[in-house]
Amino acid sequence: MATTGRVLEAAGVLKVFPGVRALDHVSFTLGRGEVHALVGENGAGKSTLIKVLTGVYQADAGQVRYRDEVVSFSSPLDARRAGISTIYQEVNLVPSMSVARNLFLGREPRNRFRLIDFGAVHERAREILKEYGVHVDVRRPLGSLGMGTQQMVALARAVSVDAQVVIMDEPTSSLEPREVGRLFEVIRGLRDQGRSVIYVSHRLDELYQICDRVTVLRDGRLVHTGRMAELERLRLVSLMLGRKLSEVRAEGATKFSGSHPQGEQGGQDGQDPPVLTATGLTRRHLLDDVSLALRPGEVVGLGGLLGAGRSETAKAIAGALRVDSGEVVVAGVPLRTGSVSAAIRAGISLLPEDRKAEGIVPTLSVRENIALAALPRLSRAGIVSDRRVDRIVETFMKRLRIKAAGPGQLVGELSGGNQQKVLLARWLAMSPKVLLLDEPTRGVDVGAKAEVQMLIDELAVDGLAVLLISSDLEEIVEGCDRVVVLRDGAVQGELHGTEVSEEAIMSMIARPVEVPR
């Protein structure tokens, strides 16, 4: 039966975690056929609100209304049955199961004996994924795909159940412009069918492209809600950060100076030798003769589509991925490939892409997580010096504005972005020679993003060599002196200083990919 314009509502929702008010009487309204942006700093409460709306958490106070009826979903299953389909922040699919089975889990096509028809499962999975431009073998375990690809699968899954409301918690955090474009088509399609979308992202320009209305949270409180178009960019930022417009205006969009001592010459030959050179890195199906060099004080970007092998390149250099052939030389010394500890000893630090699986140790505190890699140098005779650990932890928690109840809080309880900051802190604490950053600002809010970008600059100025992988082209363009573009695991080309521009990169990578296999 026809109802008012409101589909999903939260009224005065309170959610308290030990030590934190994640949601402090937040009210939120989602109208029919609207795309609603939910924004806020890391730890503002966005994911928590979503989890309350979809029955993952139960609100401590306040109520949730769906189609004008008070509901309290006991589980995500309830919510999905009622027509709310959700992509949660961290890709939440089963890594050990095949892509196809993930796509259809819970609603597999049956044959006439009511048994699962895997022929159909694989068939339809292939079709659906083709629409999203993902050409993987659908029988492959999902875990073997990159974050980006996994995110596309999660998206496909969430949208292919026809739901009244689709909730997307940072769906684009590791997507390429090409995939983002596809995502937007999908979202518009939904809107035209009168479905509603909640869209969480830290990429502001995306919000302006696709969202009708916006709700801003800060420290678990509602600070603004209104039409997207009416909220000018800088005010949005100031609302999120809770800083005066003037301050924010003074700072500008990204924090990159855009040029570094080395960068000036755009990495031309004839100045001091590279601190790191990788030559002919090759690994079946993943990398094909990838070579690149990093000079001190230089920020080099890696461009490429999903599955281009950027993460693989970074991992190969850091010894986290065995290579069939190829060598890595650091400061003139050849490195034993395939050994992380060797790489770390040589001064290479890798910030991995998959925060959840490869980054945090959820059972340990923020403190322990930051100190983890640096432990040996923070201890004497095998005994940890708590004093030194505390000093480091304090420094970086301040510097990166990590929001936690305290150094003792379990890192698993932090918000996505804050977890990312903890990992950054872990690697910066190593004071490395070469820093490989795979999506360093993934899921990091504007404020902190700026911090991180400024940090990258500083580090470069201090003579560090940085390899930057980012699905945020703007970041690459503004931040890098040089961009190496990969495709299907091979170097496609390289752009120097002034040539580096979004258009240039796009045109180099976005040539139609011939469907693999």
Next chain:
Amino acid sequence: MKGEGSSTKAVPVTARPLPGRAELLSWLQRYGVYLAVVVLVLFNAAFTPNFLAVGNFRTQLLQVAPVVVVSLGMALVIGAEGIDLSVGSVMALSASVIALYLGYGAWPAMFMAILAGAVVGGVGGTLVAVVGVQPIVATLALLVGIRGLANVLLPQLKEIGNPTLTALGSESVLGVPYVVLVAVALTLLVLFVVRKSTFGRQVVAVGGNRVASELAGLPVRRILLLVYVISGVLAAIAGILASSRLQASDPTSLGLFMELSAITAVVVGGTPLSGGRVRVLGTVMGALLMQLLQATLIKHNLPQSWTQMAQAVIILAAVYAARERR
């Protein structure tokens, strides 16, 4: 534009006191075992004749000592997201080895026994850390094989005539039996390792997230290997203690089902089987709890059937109190 006003100053994360109930629960989660032990002692003080006698406490400590020593190693293994089913058989092996080398004197014999434990632990650790076999199966194979080996080396129980070992098992300083002293010393050692040493931190890190630890440059394999070696050594020491108490090497029945007792002690003590955390004192308390329970049921001359059902209930209750919430 409501909310504007509040948007001027950033609000810090407010650490609010938890509601009383939650507080109580989290307190229980940490100290449930200690509480249970106290309760059990009080119960016995009231209903068990001469329970409060010094001799009785000595008896309980003497009997629990070997279990504690084994459990310490088990706690480390479990903290590293592993499990070691071989401990009971290692105790038996250590007993046989003692008997074999007693000819060379007590100390060489004990050394060889501990060495044997280290070797078995090394094999288990290699299977797990290097080969990548799942801990439960790797150590299950050892559970079966090593028990056999122990009996091959020493087919049947053999009395220990050696004065040093006899003394270790029967004498005490200032009323505290050597066996108990050894257990206490080892507990403090492990406590220190877990709380203060780099290795200790790395163990729980590996247990919490192995991939992340690898990427953070931790020598994951060496750590795992070492953990199993330690477990083997501690089991061997427990074997020595038990044998010296029994004044005999009994490879046939020494340490039967010890793996279950140890795992129970560890988990009842609040160390999650999922790894990533180690509770040393909790483990000791867990062992003590099960020992006191056993004693209570025996002293009240209850039949086996009761004993086992009661143990089931206590285990569940203790672990329930200490379980992870959320």
Next chain:
Amino acid sequence: MTLTTVPAETESPRERAGRIFRGHGALIVLAVLALVGSLAFDSFATVANVGNIATSSSFLAIIAIGMTFVIISGGIDLSVGSLFVLGGVLAAYGSQYGLLVALALPLAVSGLFGLVHGLVIARTGMAPFIVTLAGLLAARGLMLAISDEGAATYLVEDPSFALLGQGSVLNVGYPVLVTAVLLGAGMVLLRRTGFGQNVYAIGGSEDAASLMGVPVARTKVAVYLMSGLLAGLAGALNAARLSSGVTILGIGLELDVIAAVVIGGTLLTGGAGALGGTIAGALLLGVIQNLINQVGNLNASFQQVVSGLFLALVVIAHRFLGGVRKTE
């Protein structure tokens, strides 16, 4: 059809070998051993001997079927040994009231145990290992309690029930047939139904599964219930075979069952595994024993060493020929 199928062209020989071995590893080893056995000993490949192996393995196999579901779901069930002996005693006791009671009683009780395990694990999030360890103690305690501390052995009164364990068609014992039927049903359930998918899913990643709308709690309860029922059933059938409720059975049986499941290629970490392998694993254990006996006059302690070595070798082979580790 395992989770790790990769497209033919991206598959290295080693990977392929690994996939095949994991899928049918236990079967291959089984075949090899059987071949060796029949060449080395003329009393191995006889109808009688094979029949014995099959029948005596079938009880382990029945329990292992349930255990496979539990382990794939990321759990473990240590109580099966106790439920096996309890089921036997109850069946023998019940047989004095006829076939129906003889079957219903053990199933009801062991089912109840399984149900409680499932509920406790699902609701409280306590570790399956510890919950079912408590189950192990409780079930054995109960068994001792109803059998006068194990002193009383009930004899199977009802001949029709005894037949269940002793009868056979064309030299194939009923227990073997029952196992075959359960295996078939189990395979369909595990591979071709939503329930089966859910089991794999919660084993692969419980959080993800629940966010994907898998009824985690219900699925868990179901697998432990199943494991309990099957252990009870195996106990009952065994009692019928022995025509008495022997009280000294099943000690340490859970470990044999787990070994069978793992040798069968199922990952204890959950999320991966198959029933075919489990059965092969169970038979494998039976064959090893049989071969050790064929060799004859081997000292009992040596026998243990050999079994230990063998178990190690098989799992190592698995690992090298393509173990999937979650951490990869």
Next chain:
Amino acid sequence: EETAAAPSGSSTQGGQVVRTPAADAGAGCTLDAFGAQRFDLRSAVVGFSQSEKEANPFRIAETKSIKDEAAKLGIANLKVTNAQSQFSKQISDVQQLIAQGARLLVIAPLNSDGWEPVLQQAAAKKVPIITIDRKINAAPCKDYLTFIGSDFVEQGRRAADQMAKALGDKGKVAILLGAPGNNVTTERTSGFKDRIKEVAPDIEITFEQTGEFAREKGQQVTEQLIQSNPDIDGIYAENDEMALGAVTALKGAGKKAGDVQIVSIDGTRGAVQAIADGWLVAVVESNPRFGALAFETAQKFLDGAAIPEKVIISDREYDKANAESSLSEAY
């Protein structure tokens, strides 16, 4: 007639001696009554199924005497299996022996009940079964040939007599039970308790806990016992290992030899030595050397003589008087 048929038992050192068969020994079982064919032991396949690992004095001596005797008689084809205390394994072990063509089976059963599958197969092939040291609950001369062994109830009763004597017919006694569910435990317990009631009603059994036939458990239980029941006068241990464990516990508690009267069953060398040292008052023997008697019985049977349905051996008894002298005969 049946007395004549009853094996005499070779009276080698420590060897078993047959108690003149009880009246209930029955008419005896002959080849044709059993329906078996005559065959030559020496050439035939003979199977021996041991129940537990040869890792305690009793089992070691038992298996050894079977093997030795077989060797002595030139039995070329003796097949030995060991169930390692798993009853299911013993069943398949014996079934396998039958499948391997055993013509005679000597079984040391782990349990008295549950032999149906084996008995069926043996009956089908008319394979005579001699069970040693433990009965199986089935029909003699039909399901199996005969049982050779001690009378566990009787052992319990004799232990009771010794206890009564040692305590002067009054006092508090504790029992260290064997493994639960094991019918040796059951029978040694009932025999002891009944006899105590008869001869010394003033003796009170205040404590009974299982020591699982193991020394360590015996020690631990006794340690608990002497803390909670310091007034205990006697301990009846259902095997020597537990008794010796109890001794260790008493020593540990600073007790002197003789403070607590300990009676046990088995007659291992260690126990007999303990009598000599004054820690045990008496040990009722349970003789494991079945080899001679078993094969002698089998041979008699094959020669057409009638075999009684049970051959009960007369167990020795060790006490202060004979401990020293008969130490060499203990196993």
